Amino acid sequence: MFGTPQTQSAAKKALTPPAVPAPVETAPLANQPAIAEPPVSGNAKRQFDDAQQAMQHGDWKKFGKSMDALKRLLASPVVR
Numbered sequence: 904m905f906g907t908p909q910t911q912s913a914a915k916k917a918l919t920p921p922a923v924p925a926p927v928e929t930a931p932l933a934n935q936p937a938i939a940e941p942p943v944s945g946n947a948k949r950q951f952d953d954a955q956q957a958m959q960h961g962d963w964k965k966f967g968k969s970m971d972a973l974k975r976l977l978a979s980p981v982v983r
Contacts, residue, residue, distance in 0.1 A: 947976050 954969035 947973060950976060 950969050950973035954966050954973060957963070957965035957969055
């Protein structure tokens with residue numbers, strides 16, 4: 904309707920999103936232990952529950968200790 908066919912074509916190209924490349928799979932490094940995401944194990948659940956309970960009771964010292972323990976637990980890698 905507006906513009907020449909060339910300007911319409913250029914506008915259409917400008918509005919077309921670029922193609923997304925397929926994800927690339929990489930092999931693990933040789934002689935390196937595999938590191939898995941830390942599991943949300945019973946220990947993590949227990950620490951979280953302790954923190955929640957301390958928060959409900961207004962025990963902020965215990966809450967802080969439970970959260971610190973939970974952070975350490977979740978930050979530690981698991982080596983297989």
